[in-house]
Amino acid sequence: MKNIIYILTILLGTSVVSCDDYLDINTSPNDSSNIEPEYLFNGAGAALSANRNGGDGSIPFGFATQIWATGWSEGWGAGAEDTYDMSIYTLNNNWSGVYVNTAKNLVQAIKIAETKTPAQPNVIAQCMTLNMLNFYFGTTMFGDMPFSEANKTEISQPKFDSQEDVLNGIITQLDEAIAMFDNSSGIVINDYYYNGDVDKWISLAKSIKFRALMLMVDKDPSKSTEIQQMLTAGGMISSSAGTFGFPYIDKTGNNHPMAAIRNAYYGPSGIEDMFPGKSLVDIMNTYNDPRRSVFFRFGYTNSDEDEYETNYIGVVATENAVTKEAGASSFFNGDVIWAGDKTDDLFTYAEQLLLEAEAQARFNNNLIAARSLLNDALAASCEKWGIADASALQAEFPIAFATKAEALQIIYEQFWVAQFDRPLEAWTTWRRSGTIGNEIPALSKPANAITGGAGGEDMFRRLVIPPDVTAANGDNAPDVEHYDRMWFDL
Amino acid sequence: MRSKINGFLTLILAFVVQLTFAQTKTISGKVSDNTGPLPGVVVLIKGTQKGTQTDFDGNYSIDAKQGATLQFSYVGMKTTEVIVGNTNKINITLIEDTEALEEVVVTAIGITREKRSLGYAATVIKSEELTKARESNIVNSLAGKVAGVRVTSQSGTLGGSSKIIIRGASSMGGNNQPLFVVDGIPISNSGFNGTRGQIIAGGVDAGNRASDINSDDVETMTVLKGAAAAALYGARAKNGAIIITTKRGKKNTEMSITVNSSLRFDNVLKLPEFQNEYAQGNDGVYDKDDSNGWGPKISDSQGSLFEDYTGAMVTLKANPDNVKNFYETGVSYINSFGFAGGDDKSDFRLGITNFDQTGVTPDSELKKTTIALNAGRDISDKLNVRASINYTKSNTSGKPAQGSNDPNVITNIVNGLPRTVSNSLLYNNITDANGLPYEVARNTNNPYWITQNNKWSNRLNRIFGNITLNYEFNSWLSSTVIVGNDYYNEWRQHITAKNTITAAEGRFNLRNITRNQLNTDVMLNINKNFNDDEITLRAVIGHNTNERFSNLDYTTVNDLVADGLYVPQNGKSVAANSTSFKQRLVGAYFNVSLGFKDIVYLDITGRNDWSSTLPKQNQSYFYPSVSSSFIFSKLLPENDILSFGKLRVNWANVGSDTTPYGLDFVYEPKDTYFLQYLGYQGVFPHGSYSAFQAPNTIPSGDSLKPQNVVSQEIGLELKFLQNRLGLDFSYYKKNTTDQILNIAVAKSTGFWYKLINAGEVQNQGIEIGLTGTPILTENFTWGVNFNFSSNENKVVELVEGLNEYSLTSGWSGLAIKAAPGESFGLYGTAWERDPDGNIVYDATTGRRNIVTDQRLGDIYPDWTLGIGNTIRYKNFSMSALVDIRQGGVIYSATSQALRVQGLSADTAANRDAPFVPEGVINNGDGTYSPNTTEVTAQAFWEDAASNSNTEGNIYDASYIKLREVTLSYELPKSIVEKTFFNSISLGIEGRNLWIIKDHIPHVDPEVNFFGSSLTGEGVEFQSVPSTRSLGGNIKLTF
Structure with a gap:
């Protein structure tokens, strides 16, 4: 009896004594508390491009802007995005793409980098620059959004900042990053885009700032001063090598999201049911654009699919594509424009040149410079698509712009062409290309689209705030419709 | 529970108290409990030593005077008394004495307790x-x-x-x-x-x-x-x-x-109710690529041939049981x-x-x-x-x-089958001549391809x-x-x-x-x-x-x-x-x-x-x-x-x-990242x-x-x-x-x-x-x-x-x-309603107005x-x-899909011509007037049952x-x-x-x-x- 009680006491005693160690097992074996910033940067960058290029940040905008067309009765997305009926997933994924997948990881990477000795100014500046590009895309989708209070663990319901404040905030942080980049510091993220080339990063930061200013200037004309200064100072992206792109790899799991979608939905043979919009093809036809043979394929005129239409023909939004008869609509040339190793161009040299051309025409009244920059932009775009000689295309345009209006008409049309594979950017340029009803190219609301506001104010102008966001942060979220114009959009 | 051994013991015991002599009247009968005859029940004449017990079939026989009290007792049962009346046959069913049984309950940590002693509710379900x-x-x-x-x-x-x-x-x-x-x-x-x-x-x-x-x-x-x-x-x-x-x-x-x-x-206990009048298509026009029921009226289309998903030209015919026949009897x-x-x-x-x-x-x-x-x-x-x-x-x-x-997702495909597609067509035409699966409608697999592969x-x-x-x-x-x-x-x-x-x-x-x-x-x-x-x-x-x-x-x-x-x-x-x-x-x-x-x-x-x-x-x-x-x-x-x-x-x-x-x-x-339409198909490392x-x-x-x-x-x-x-x-x-x-x-x-x-x-x-x-x-x-x-x-x-x-x-x-x-509670988008509860429509589009994030029920x-x-x-x-x-309440996505697709029985109405849904229009000055905007049945259901309008698909779950x-x-x-x-x-x-x-x-x-x-x-x-x-x-x- 005594023995047994003794043994029990020992048993109980042992477990109590060793309790502390026994219970000290709450450190996750699945995660790390100590990680280099570059790995968070890598995750953020891949997520940003994943969101931009697939079913959330690309296809919906392609159809809603009419730069792509569904072909209606045959096509993918018909009656949905092409009628402005955005899926809840598109709204949610684009929103959480900005904050959860990209910004959070960059902010955390900055936090880690800030604790390092020796200091890592380049790492911090790289993260800031990428994050500001991320927010630039974010605000062009949603308008007002949390910025100053976003991505802070201590604020559960960040306030929404006006788009003006967001864009000014982006510019401020880009200025900080530009000032922070330090060629003398050897520590840098050997990134996907520039492999750690600090000079290229500085140029990129300046270009993003320039793009933000160009977005703001219609609403806030005072920005023209800084635009003029930046034009003079230069130092922005100045060659095709400066194009800021996420390199996809032609390998399952690492390939371009549009290539992966095509493989999954159509198989490698690549049947297409996305069509180029009439607005796009018509512009290119006007200038006999050699890029057409890269972007498009002729439609079939017979049911055996061995005879082809000989003209490039675009499709009007929410109207039936013409198939297997004369006048057949053209297809996108998916094998090329959505090749597995197609780069996600977050900022191209051609766009930089077009921005500069626009700025020269608008703020310096320098139509000669604008015309010259247009040529450079056309060459850069052709080069990107594998067309070495752009001279024929360049010759399609007037030798000199007669008026500023003519210059801008052509420049905005060429933005439309140059950005057709990144519909979000094309849409943003279109929205700022003219006052309401005067945008370039001229578009009208598709026949079947959801009607919105009064008069002509019913084009697709923004993503609405996702229901999840309204639910979690409802008091702060603005009540907006897809036809409500953003701050920058006059 | 009483056991047979218990009964047997009582049987032996009873021999000891065996009755010695008979009286004026012989009473006989059967004693049982709620599971059947009860052997070994002691039957005593109250106040005497005289008694007997029941045999294996629960039968007993005892001599007793009229007016005497018979006492039936058995372990675990309530002792029951009956007064001998005119009849010579007394059958009786004993009921369990729950108190005496001392039902035990296994409680926390395996401690067994008498149920009566528990200060909390415990319900025991037995093996039977x-x-x-x-x-x-x-x-x-x-x-x-x-x-x-x-x-x-x-x-x-x-x-x-x-x-x-x-x-x-x-x-x-x-x-x-x-x-x-x-x-x-x-x-x-x-x-x-x-x-x-x-x-x-x-x-x-x-x-x-x-x-x-x-x-x-x-x-x-x-x-x-x-x-x-x-x-x-x-x-x-x-x-x-x-x-x-x-x-x-x-x-x-x-x-x-x-x-x-x-x-x-x-x-299958319950299947959807389908309409069987309309084929697949849009706005009354046939389209083999649609998995819906917004096409032409089948009975009006008998003069023409239409291409089915295999490419064959056929006369349209409704298959009311195509979904039912897909499901099998499980054994x-x-x-x-x-x-x-x-x-x-x-x-x-x-x-x-x-x-x-x-x-x-x-x-x-x-x-x-x-x-x-x-x-x-x-x-x-x-x-x-x-x-x-x-x-x-x-x-x-x-x-x-x-x-x-x-x-x-099988039910989605099966419920979404056009009414013209029969189960046997599906079963017999899974793959084409090249061994590749047929696309039964746009982006839709044959359900048998799914179940088999x-x-x-x-x-x-x-x-x-x-x-x-x-x-x-x-x-x-x-x-x-x-x-x-x-x-x-x-x-x-x-x-x-x-x-x-x-x-x-x-x-x-x-x-x-x-x-x-x-x-x-x-x-x-x-x-x-x-x-x-x-x-x-x-x-x-x-x-x-x-x-x-x-x-x-x-x-x-x-x-x-x-x-x-x-x-x-x-x-x-x-x-x-x-x-x-x-x-x-x-x-x-x-x-x-x-x-x-x-x-x-x-x-x-x-x-x-x-x-x-x-x-x-x-x-x-x-x-x-x-x-x-x-x-x-x-x-x-x-x-x-x-x-x-x-x-x-x-x-x-x-x-x-x-x-x-x-x-x-x-x-x-991170090993993967998300891609819309593809799931987590993006993979790290990237290069x-x-x-x-x-x-x-x-x-x-x-x-x-x-x-x-x-x-x-x-x-x-x-x-x-x-x-x-x-x-x-x-x-x-x-x-x-x-x-x-x-x-x-x-x-x-x-x-x-x-x-x-x-x-x-x-x-x-x-x-x-x-x-x-x-x-x-x-x-x-x-x-x-x-x-x-x-x-x-x-x-x-x-x-x-x-x-x-x-x-x-x-x-x-x-x-x-x-x-x-x-x-x-369940929350989602609800219809905008006027103060009288009428649904508010948009005069231009004929669609219902919605309000987001509303409580829709418990x-x-x-x-x-x-x-x-x-x-x-x-x-x-x-x-x-x-x-x-x-x-x-319950939200039903099946019902939602069937309505948007024009397949459920209720979507067959109003197909002949556009109609005006009952509701009101906001006049913008705080007043409302009756809705006058016509919509087609297809447009109506695509709006009213849209998956972004939660209320349209909410039902009482009773x-x-x-x-x-x-x-x-x-x-x-x-x-x-x-x-x-x-x-x-x-x-x-x-x-x-x-x-x-x-x-x-x-x-x-x-x-x-x-x-x-x-x-x-x-x-x-x-x-x-x-x-x-x-x-x-x-x-x-x-």
Whole structure:
């Protein structure tokens, strides 16, 4: 009896004594508390491009802007995005793409980098620059959004900042990053885009700032001063090598999201049911654009699919594509424009040149410079698509712009062409290309689209705030419709 | 229960008091109880020594004077007296004396207690109840049988999961499932089914692991409903506990063999109502690529030929049964063998059950074998050893995917079939001449391609059991040591074959799940009576350790090289991750139970836990409970009206911990990233670039405290008229505070959730159990019971600054949320209405206006009621159980899709010409005028049933169901005696036979898409239809 009680006491005693160690097992074996910033940067960058290029940040905008067309009765997305009926997933994924997948990881990477000795100014500046590009895309989708209070663990319901404040905030942080980049510091993220080339990063930061200013200037004309200064100072992206792109790899799991979608939905043979919009093809036809043979394929005129239409023909939004008869609509040339190793161009040299051309025409009244920059932009775009000689295309345009209006008409049309594979950017340029009803190219609301506001104010102008966001942060979220114009959009 | 041996002893005894001489009149008759004739009943003439006893067939004969009183007595039965009248024949049925029976209940930590002494509600379900109509999932056999216990099954999926909620859901974050304990050892009832996203996107109803318990091996199942009942289990039993005791052999018995065989057929209980007038297309124009019913009227199109999906030119024809014919009749074979026996020192029982089932969806099957061994031996006078081991092997193949965003979601395809597509066309035209699958409509696979090629399979091996040592130091002091372990490994594979439409390159994923739970208890038991047994003392002091470990390996493989080969090395892209979790709990506890004269009992428990999952400073927490029972009928004079009366009252406090690793801010290595339309197909490393990500939940840091439940209960048990009428009433209130929650934060924080202590949820309710035996005669007994329960679930408070909390959200703004002052509810977009409740339309578009984020109803019922009837006539017995649910709402995605697609019967109206939907238009000045905008039927339904308009797809979830019917026949002894069997019984069993009444079209209101692993309820999302089962059963004992 005594023995047994003794043994029990020992048993109980042992477990109590060793309790502390026994219970000290709450450190996750699945995660790390100590990680280099570059790995968070890598995750953020891949997520940003994943969101931009697939079913959330690309296809919906392609159809809603009419730069792509569904072909209606045959096509993918018909009656949905092409009628402005955005899926809840598109709204949610684009929103959480900005904050959860990209910004959070960059902010955390900055936090880690800030604790390092020796200091890592380049790492911090790289993260800031990428994050500001991320927010630039974010605000062009949603308008007002949390910025100053976003991505802070201590604020559960960040306030929404006006788009003006967001864009000014982006510019401020880009200025900080530009000032922070330090060629003398050897520590840098050997990134996907520039492999750690600090000079290229500085140029990129300046270009993003320039793009933000160009977005703001219609609403806030005072920005023209800084635009003029930046034009003079230069130092922005100045060659095709400066194009800021996420390199996809032609390998399952690492390939371009549009290539992966095509493989999954159509198989490698690549049947297409996305069509180029009439607005796009018509512009290119006007200038006999050699890029057409890269972007498009002729439609079939017979049911055996061995005879082809000989003209490039675009499709009007929410109207039936013409198939297997004369006048057949053209297809996108998916094998090329959505090749597995197609780069996600977050900022191209051609766009930089077009921005500069626009700025020269608008703020310096320098139509000669604008015309010259247009040529450079056309060459850069052709080069990107594998067309070495752009001279024929360049010759399609007037030798000199007669008026500023003519210059801008052509420049905005060429933005439309140059950005057709990144519909979000094309849409943003279109929205700022003219006052309401005067945008370039001229578009009208598709026949079947959801009607919105009064008069002509019913084009697709923004993503609405996702229901999840309204639910979690409802008091702060603005009540907006897809036809409500953003701050920058006059 | 009385045994044959008892009867035999009484028989011998009776010879001693054999009547010596006869009087004027010979009375004869038969004595029985509610199971049949009763041998060995002592029949005495009151006030004399004269008596006899009944023979093996319950017959007796005795000489008595008219006016004398015959007294019938038998162990465990109420002694009954009858005055001899004119008749010479007196048949009598004895009823059980529940008081005398001293029904024992296995309570927390395996402590057995007399039921009368319990200060809390405990319901015991016996083995006969469980095997009457055998269920593949033991959880389902509780449906409708226990007040306060609500069971919902996720779907009609083969081996699908069932969720059990006791006295309302108390936790906002995650698990509301009770603790399952088998022979004193907690076991896993994991309903793990992937993440919320994985469940929604083509998830499979993988089942809940309590279904590994075989009902043939269960002796009793005790439902401990309140926190007081389960206080000794602490944290893990905060939602109640299901205590299962497996069958044992008996000492000193020859080996008996029981064979129980069932053959069962399952078919689909409820299918959608379809229109059969319109073909696929748009605006009345045929299009073979549409999976809908917005095309031309079939009867108007008979003069033309149309291309079907195979390219053939055909005349359109409706196939009203194309969906019905897709589903098959599932067949189950259940064969169970039980071997039991024992000598003077040992007992054993071995149970082997084989379960072989095919499902209602084609090409699905489940094979399950369970082996249960329970053996005990007295090593010495003082030391007893017992071991119980249960082994389950279960293989499933062909479980259908549910939800959306996956090519394999069967119900979506099948329900969406154009009415012109016949089942035989589909079955005979799966692939074209090149062996490639036909696209039956745009981006839609042939369902037979899916069932034949894209299988979900699993293989489970599980072993759980325990070894118990019991040492008696002396007559009042003993010690018990229980060591138990529950281990399982489950391998899952989900295939999407090459050439599948929308996944042409093929893909598959593999999950390897391992779980282990090691539990030890060391107890010192005191069992002593004082003061001539007037005061009883029972006390337990114990120590518990519990360790839970799980590991999940998840591999996704994309783009297959060779067709039909499902090994990772056959993929062009492979992503693999592995996560493991371990948590430990150490507890010290006591339980003191004092009884006074069998009238008043007082129980006090206390437990202190130390949990590895909480911050160091909050790791230790203590919680007490007090309960008392007062058998007031003991104080009343003996009477014919009230036979038993007991008042019980209790108060308990239970603390609980959380899941591991929630405290620190850590970074997770990334193996994949999300791509819309493709799922997690993007893979790291990207070239040479590897990636990490910050967590999606803001960790709690060191501030996290244990969550706390305070529960109070008062109950009354009454039995009237010699136990022929019984009432069991409970009122309880349960408040859960300091909930450990992942509250949703605005995504603009960069996070989804934040782990904090927050909020208070209150559940209060009543339970009424009513049993009655309206008819009780020798050959005919009718018993009836009612189980009523009503629970009010209310969120008392949330976190400051948070006016609602999202428990689970799905898609399209649909969410299940908690808001202060409300019960858990379904939220989503609602129609804008004018002050009179009319729906407001947009004058230009003819569409309905919506308002987002509105409360659309409660997910939980107002009340539930189970009505059971048992009828016995001679050797026949029959039982029927009706299950009623009143209140709550359900969202139906099946109904939503059918309407948008123009396939449900109600969409056939208004097709000939545009019409004006009833409603109003906002004039913009605060007034409303009637809607005048015409829309087509297609435009109307595409708007009114759109998946972004939640309200359009919400229904009342009330129902009345015929849950269970059994009919059994015990062969008479006279026949059985001529065979070598001891007993033979035959039965017919039916489950989920009939939805007597419901308020939702197309689907069973009971299905719960979220399964047992998520808090959500009230959502049906392309779930596999629930099934109706009908079967036969034969039970033999040797």
